[in-house]
Amino acid sequence: MCALPSFSVAQPTRVVFGRGSLEKVGELASAAGSRALVITGRTFARRYGYDDKIRRFLEQHGVKVGFFQEVEPNPTYSTVRRCLEVARSMDVEVFVAFGGGSVIDVAKAVNVVYTLGGDVSDYVYPKAVNQKLKPLIAVPTTHGTGSEVTKYSVLVDESTKMKVAISGEGLYPDFALLDPEVLRHLPREQSASTGLDALSHAVEAYFSRRSNPYSDLMALEAARISFMYLPCAVSGVLECREKMLFASMIAGIAINHTGTNVGHGLGYTLTVEYGLPHGFANAVILPGAARFYEAYMPEKAERFFEAVGISRPPGGLEEALRSLMASVGAPLRLRDLGVPGERLEELVRDGLRYQRNLANAPFEITEEVAREIYSLVY
Ligand SMILES: [Fe+2]
Incomplete structure (x- = not known):
């Protein structure tokens, strides 16, 4: 029997979960400040009238x-x-991010520079931003990012065409x-990708050298929910999307402990280069990584199938991921x-x-x- 690894748990974000909870944005924001900047993407909030709703909820509580x-x-x-x-220009006191990971990550990065000064490029990893920033309320509109509870912001540095990260305790x-x-209203394809x-x-x-019993707990439950409910979430069943929203949040808590590894590391370039x-x-890479995960952590792999509640197919984790x-x-x-072999x-x-x-x-x-992982998934 192996000893447990050392770990510490700090999850400072207060999570408010439930249908209709968007309404609470006014009350929460007004307790934090009197001028709010609402950050969104280009279409979703406008198309479904969420920007007007959020404005109303905020103004009802006296927030500009x-x-x-x-x-x-x-x-x-x-x-x-x-x-x-x-x-x-508006001397903002509280940020409200309403959107997917991109929106929440921009809000976090803006908050860093707004509170601490300098330029966004001054704060990228390996620097850590541990200072207390302005209050930020994150409202995810996808069930994937987890950014609403993480200490990470991922951006693209257009000069190097690389995804960079700003991270630290201040970003929660x-x-x-x-x-x-x-x-x-989440479109089907975005439901699948997020x-x-x-x-x-x-x-x-879960398959990380930095995992611990706490991150495993979150990761396994998030994986179980994803295997069980992602297909019906993608077909538009709200109850399934609700479960995925929870899964995505606890998977975010898991990566606060472990970071990400092969899927994200080898996947970023597919986004930057091929859109x-x-x-x-990430997902297209994972089946290639899965062979290595199983080879290096066979006992954990066994426990993965038990916890997720599926029997191990002949092709192992690789096959299970591909079927999902x-x-x-x-x-x-x-x-x-359309990635050319050469x-x-x-x-x-x-x-x-x-x-x-x-x-x-x-x-x-x-x-x-x-090279082997990219070839396995080519
Ligand atoms: Fe991600």
């Missing part, structure tokens, strides 16, 4: 409201800088408002995504740049291993 509604998927430094100007949102009703992002967080957290949605990019992905219409192989060496080179993720894997990711 400004908007920044220009966050794109895979947001860049320049988006953060533009949003920062709006925040400064003060509140995470999880309102499953909001997921009613749900697979949550699953990737769960699988990568593949983040969740699909196929059932939600996710791309299964790089060649289906570009594999570039992927290996670019993928290996993400050592901040890859170093968390339970095995060493040499050039040969990275």
Whole structure:
């Protein structure tokens, strides 16, 4: 029997979960300040009238409201800088992020620079931002990111074309408002891709050299829910989306302990170079990583199947992941995504740049291993 690893648990975000909880945004924001900047993406909040709703909830509590509604998927430094100007022009006291991971990550990064000064590029990993920032209320509109409870913000540095991370204790949102009703309008493809992002967080957290009993608990339950409910979530059943919203939140708690590893590390470049949605990019890599996970952590792999409640198929974790992905219409192989075979060496080179993720894997990711994983999923 092995000794338990040392770990500490600090999960400072207050989570408010439940249908209709978006309404509480006014009360929470007014306790934190009198001028709020609401940050959203370009279409979802407008199309379904959530921006007006949020304005109403805030104004009912005497909060003055400004908007920044220009966050794109895979947001860049320049988006953060533009949003920062709006925040400064209204002397904002509290941030409200309403959107997927991109929106919440921009809000976190803007908050860092707004509170501490300087430029967004001054704060990227390996620096840690542990200072207390302005209050941030995060309302996820997808069931994948987990960013509403994490200490990470992931952005694209347009000069290096790399995904960079800002991280530290300061980045935990003060509140995470999880309102499953909001997921009613989530398009099918985004339900699939963001749900697979949550699953990737769960699988990568569980098969991580930094995992501990607490992160395992969160990761296994998130994986169990994803295997059971992602397909019906993708077909639009609200009860299933609600379960996935919970799964995505606890998978976020898991990666606060472990970071991510192979799926994210080797997947980022597929998003930056080929525009593949983040969740699909991680998921397409995972079956290749799965062989290594099972080889290096056979007992944990066995426990994974027990906890998730599925019997191990002949092809192991690799096959189990591929069947789930196929059932939600996710791309299964790089060649289906228009990645030319002769570009594999570039992927290996670019993928290996993400050592901040890859170093968390339970095995060493040499050039040969990275090449093997990309080839396995090609
Ligand atoms: Fe992710």
